[in-house]
Amino acid sequence: MLEKEFHISRLIKAHLKGGLNAMQELELNAWLELSEDNRRLFNDFNLEQEVRNKINKYESANKAAIWSKTMSRLNGHKPLKSTTPLWYKLTAAVAAVAIILSSIYFFSSNDGILEQVDYVNDVLPGKSSATLTLGNGDKISLEQAINGKIAEDSGIIITKTADGGIIYQTDKNSLKSSQEINTLSTGRGQTYMLTLPDHSKVWMNASSSLTYSMGLLQKGVRLIKLEGEAYFEVSKDKMHPFIVESNGQQVKVLGTHFNISSYAEDGATQTTLLEGSVEVRNKLNIRILKPNQQARYAAGDIQIKNVNAESFVDWKNGVFSFENESLQSIMRKVARWYDVEMVYQGTEEETQTFSGTVSKSSNVSKVLKTFNDSSDLKFKIEGRKIFISR
Numbered sequence: 001m002l003e004k005e006f007h008i009s010r011l012i013k014a015h016l017k018g019g020l021n022a023m024q025e026l027e028l029n030a031w032l033e034l035s036e037d038n039r040r041l042f043n044d045f046n047l048e049q050e051v052r053n054k055i056n057k058y059e060s061a062n063k064a065a066i067w068s069k070t071m072s073r074l075n076g077h078k079p080l081k082s083t084t085p086l087w088y089k090l091t092a093a094v095a096a097v098a099i100i101l102s103s104i105y106f107f108s109s110n111d112g113i114l115e116q117v118d119y120v121n122d123v124l125p126g127k128s129s130a131t132l133t134l135g136n137g138d139k140i141s142l143e144q145a146i147n148g149k150i151a152e153d154s155g156i157i158i159t160k161t162a163d164g165g166i167i168y169q170t171d172k173n174s175l176k177s178s179q180e181i182n183t184l185s186t187g188r189g190q191t192y193m194l195t196l197p198d199h200s201k202v203w204m205n206a207s208s209s210l211t212y213s214m215g216l217l218q219k220g221v222r223l224i225k226l227e228g229e230a231y232f233e234v235s236k237d238k239m240h241p242f243i244v245e246s247n248g249q250q251v252k253v254l255g256t257h258f259n260i261s262s263y264a265e266d267g268a269t270q271t272t273l274l275e276g277s278v279e280v281r282n283k284l285n286i287r288i289l290k291p292n293q294q295a296r297y298a299a300g301d302i303q304i305k306n307v308n309a310e311s312f313v314d315w316k317n318g319v320f321s322f323e324n325e326s327l328q329s330i331m332r333k334v335a336r337w338y339d340v341e342m343v344y345q346g347t348e349e350e351t352q353t354f355s356g357t358v359s360k361s362s363n364v365s366k367v368l369k370t371f372n373d374s375s376d377l378k379f380k381i382e383g384r385k386i387f388i389s390r
Contacts, residue, residue: 012042121383123338123364126189126206128164135180135214142166142192153180156197156214167195170215185209186228188339191316198222198235200242203316205229206336207263229261231313234276249297252279258289259313265332268298272312320358320367327377330354331388338364340381345389347377 011028032039129143132150140150142160150166151158157169166184184204186192192204197216204210208228216222217240226246234242236255244251246262249269256276262269271280273289280287280295285302289295294307307323314321315333322330327350331342337360344350358370368379368386380387 122381123340123384125361125363126191126337126339128192129190130184130186130192130204132158132166133183133185135182153214156180158214163193165193165195168197168214168216170197180214181211182214183209183211188336193316196222198237198240198242200235201233203231205231205261205315206339226260226262228263229259229315231257231259231316233257247297248282248300249302250281252281253277259309261312263332263336266329268296270312271295271297272307272309274309274313314357315360318360320360321356323355324353325355326350326353327371327388330371331386334364334367335386338367340364340384340386343385343387345387347388347390350377 008028008031011024011031014024015028028042032042127143129141132140132142134140134151135153142150142164145160147160147162149157149159155170159167159169161167184192184194186204186206186208188207190206193201194204194210195201196212200222202210202224205228208226208230210230211225212223216224220240222237222240222242224242224244226244232242232244232253234253234255234257238254242253242255244260246260247264247269249262249271251258251260251271253276256278257274258276258278259272259274260269261272271278271289272294273291275291278289280289280297280302282297282300282302284300287295287302287304289304292306292309294305294309294312296303296305311321311323320330320333320337327347334340335342352375354371354374356370356374358367364386365381368381371377372379376390378389380389
């Protein structure tokens with residue numbers, strides 16, 4: 001089905017440039033005769049200048065959401081629901097028109113009509129890597145370490161697996177109290193995955209660190225301290241609660257899946273629950289989260305809201321996912337993953353929000369082009385600095 005819509009979009013684009021042959025004219029005319037919606041769309045985009053005007057008009061109707069829906073159908077990503085109304089309600093009868101509209105815009109911008117990404121040196125995406133600091137102060141670069149046993153203490157073995165992660169194993173496959181403190185840290189442009197002694201799994205985002213005892217147990221609880229962001233799949237153990245401390249907040253669980261984002265530059269700690277139940281507390285408040293809820297902790301206060309929880313853990317699957325999110329918030333994520341510095345040139349107070357998904361495996365120029373395709377922002381890459389202007 002999609003092949004037909006994209007073929008029609010190319011015909012319309014070629015018509016705008018005066019490049020249709022006789023056979024293509026017949027194809028386009030036949031499509032126009034199919035419905036009033038087709039003719040209305042064609043008339044709206046009959047001139048290239050009208051394309052520009054229409055794009056500007058659709059900015060207030062969240063074009064990013066329309067394009068996200070289109071791309072989601074192409075690459076299999078689950079589309080996000082936008083809180084901003086679309087320029088019309090998508091129904092089965094007009095979905096093809098939305099795809100064609102998005103395609104005309106996409107193909108036109110790819111041909112340079114709205115080319116606004118300028119770069120001297122492109123930036124490659126990040127990679128799986130981390131540094132493990134042992135209790136004696138020794139540091140191990142896990143990217144360079146060979147597969148197999150990399151450390152051992154008091155019957156606890158740390159092994160690097162074939163997929164590049166690390167796993168903690170005990171000689172009797174049971175948790176142990178340990179005074180040996182480990183810190184696992186990722187830099188900018190790095191992510192990592194580890195398996196703890198209780199078989200819980202943790203995925204770490206860029207610029208993050210986890211601190212924990214080698215045997216995981218401290219005073220009868222499974223305790224971890226987090227800076228940055230991590231996604232947890234916690235094994236059930238009613239005898240030993242799993243506690244994550246981050247920036248004045250404490251999350252307590254018995255066994256569940258959840259994500260915590262606690263970057264200092266974001267100004268708040270977000271705890272998002274996918275399944276199970278978690279207790280979020282500080283010195284004054286205790287709140288219980290249900291699946292698809294998020295706790296936002298800032299300035300001593302905990303606020304709860306309903307969210308699409310899956311979109312907050314797409315990062316571990318190689319995707320930037322955002323829903324009605326500010327430019328500044330998104331660019332902080334981009335900066336951490338690509339290890340770049342954002343320089344705002346008169347765009348510090350930008351209020352436009354974006355919704356959609358973008359692959360993290362692309363070079364940074366392709367990511368930025370996604371944003372300039374849905375706004376009038378301009379991006380210039382110079383080394384590891386990205387200048388954002390209008």
